[in-house]
Amino acid sequence: MGLSDGTKRSLVTATLMAPAALWLTIFLVLPFIAMLIFAVGERAPEGGYQAAFTLEHFANLPARAAAFWNTLMLAPAGAFLCLLLAYPVAYYLAVRADPRHRLVLVSLIVVPFWTSLLVRTYAWMYILGARGLPSLLDLVGIEKVRLLNTPGAVLLGIVYGYLPLMIMPIYVSLEKLDRRLIEASADLGARPLSTFFKITLPLSLPGVMTGVALVTILLLGEYLIPQLLGGGKVFFIGNALVDLFLQSRNWPFGSAIAVTLVAVVVVVLAVAMRIAWRVSGARQVDLV
Template sequence: MRGAKPTGCGSPVCLTAHTLFSLLGRRECGRHRAAQKFERCRSYRKSKMKPMITDRKRHLVTAALVAPAGLWLLVFLVLPFMAMVVFSFGERAPEGGYQAAFTFAQFANLPSRAAAFWNTMMIAPVGAFLCLIVAYPVAYYLAIKSDPKYRLVLVSLVVVPFWTSLLVRTYAWMYILGSRGIPNLLGMIGIEDIRLLNTPGAVLLGIVYGYLPLMIMPIYVSLEKLDRRLLEASADLGAKPVSTFFGITLPLSLPGVMTGVALVTILLLGEYLIPQLLGGGKVFFIGNALVDLFLQSRNWPFGSAIAVTLVVVVVIVLSVAMRIAWKVSGSRQVDLV
């Protein structure tokens, strides 16, 4: 499409969010489709006018351009994933690793790791929701209340931590919550024996801290696109700020909210570092079970079965999120970022 604007604000976080939803097929509006059709017709007629040899050359160039990326995707994404599925139907070799077989025993054994699934499925949505509660006011302030002069800087300040090492940022909290951090300070004023590290609360704190930027960005983008005249009209018609917020601002920002919640939840489903460092083996996720099965007990087939199940869960969560997003925005066409 000529002059089509890139989706979202162009920040890496937004691009990620956009891709996430294009995975399940982003529904495009009729006008967009018509324009595409026109474009295709035009290029078809153009190509018909050219001699065949140019046409073949054109195809060759296209193939050469996409070949390296296509090969990379095939060899390091599609084939490994298929190998993993094959492994999940195999047996554990006596010395660890994989032994060819065809059995559903690994999948039948999944309940033995139910605790990891349970923890992940409970803590990930709660963490995403807590993230949302903290993120919404910030996104609202950035998009609507902040001085436009400083807006870009303020937004950058939110995005930047997301791209710095999650390991280092989580480690910082390990330091703060550890016995020499806050509990030590509390001890000085007479409150003894406070345990903060290795609790579900610490894991939740780490989650909010680590994923806050990813939640703020999509909400910020959807609020920034909001037509300010609607807010003015609402005020002119005598609506109180509160009813303007619940009647106009919040419903119109729901697509951004959905994107943020879905993104954070999906990434949390595969989280390893935060529960490992802040949960200390007491609050463990599927990711921790996977590391244990692959790198410690070397039960590869069972690990593969869990990994395949995790991917299935991710796809289900993604589809449900898409459904809800379609519903809240009132049509099949969603501009999610």
Template sequence: MLQPRMARLLLLPGYALLALTLIGPLITTLVISLGRRAPSGGYETALSIENFASVLSRSTAFLNTVQLSAFGAAICILAAIPVAFFIAKHLKGSVRYTVLFLVVLPFFTSFVARTYAWYFALGGRGLPAVLEWIGLGRFRFLNTDFAVAIGIIYAYLPIAILMLFVAFDRIGDDLLEASNDLGRGKVETFFSVVIPLAMPGLISTYSLLFILLSGEYLIPMLLGGGKVYFIGNAIVDLFLQSRNWPLGSAVAISLMSMMIVVAFLSQIFQRMANRDGRIG
């Protein structure tokens, strides 16, 4: 058995990597956010919180991000629940793992390539052309909230399925059988037993999806065409076009702060679910 001192020494490389890749960039971003924009663009040393006051000028981007992230996470969970429950409780052995492999199969291809596939599918020569040929009229999907929502759901649905599969799989079959023996049907058992027991998993899945979607950049850029403006797009524009690095860093720090709040609230709600006896 390892001595405590030896165990701490073995953890040092991991701590060093964490400090280099996570803490270091966060501190750098915070320092830049307290500076000011140089006359020619970029960063100039200063000590000011004016950039954080100017974050409100990007309120539209924050509002779009929160709305579409909340909506996308909710739709992903609603779509994932029946699939994850079916895999967890109705598939066994090699069939279960084959289906799980098919769920994660899209991750074996480039995220950019998959997003571009939707760009062409929702473009004028894709789905709108098919609907017009059928006689349903002319539709425009690209560069709309609908296109961004489709891209978000497609990209993040596998994550929701995997996380909810774990939550449902942890629920013992004996609890479902006991509920059925007490006269409850399958639908009543699902809503009165399965959902309450899986509530902590549902909360953690929603919060993770919301955090991931809040930092999304590529999908709004390609499928939204700049008309659906996420905070990630605002940060890129501030750094690359306006070259206002301090304001861009302040917006990034504000976004990370929002994610931390969401993660903190998620922990609170999960503890409330546990304390209320919703999980055994």
């Protein structure tokens, strides 16, 4: 007796999804389960993990309140600044730029990714350091300006490092925009600003929310930029995790913080999808 068409389709679908499901299980689900197990354990006398069951580490999360505060303040602020700068660039590329030059302009946005973020961040350390911009300000009479090791330096590094990741989803969303809708709006007497807020912006919102969610989620676990441009004075959760796992070897407390970070990421992603779904008129919104 042969298989029905529905059963065949289900088997084909399961076969195609099996490699991705196996990959996610091994590299996402199992590590998260391990983190949960570590989070309810105890720190061994010599460091590391010791089997136990306690929620003490979750209750002790306020001990790292500064890292949580800096992350939850500077990460959304950095994503918002990226959005403010990225949208005009993406709009110009998708709507205003000459199609003959568009590929070159898009390539220029991607070019920074050809260089390691570590090298680019070190360059900003020199620019913001005592021999960089502060020395130039001294020449014009503005003395004792400290730019490095400040929240402003971290924000600058965040915007510089993550701006291309914000531009590309918005550009893709705007590039697929039906130009006839804009032309129809103009023919009906709408002003350019009204057309933008009533047509262009709502239709590009999936790209906006994708960029915001992508940048925010990555920033929640950022380590390098706060470490180099913050100089240890602007701690993110990523810096706290490195300290707990590699320095003090308090794996259970570090795992509790990591689990909390994952929960924050899930909430951010769910809220972003909810907002995009509502504002975009229940159209399909892909954030992942």
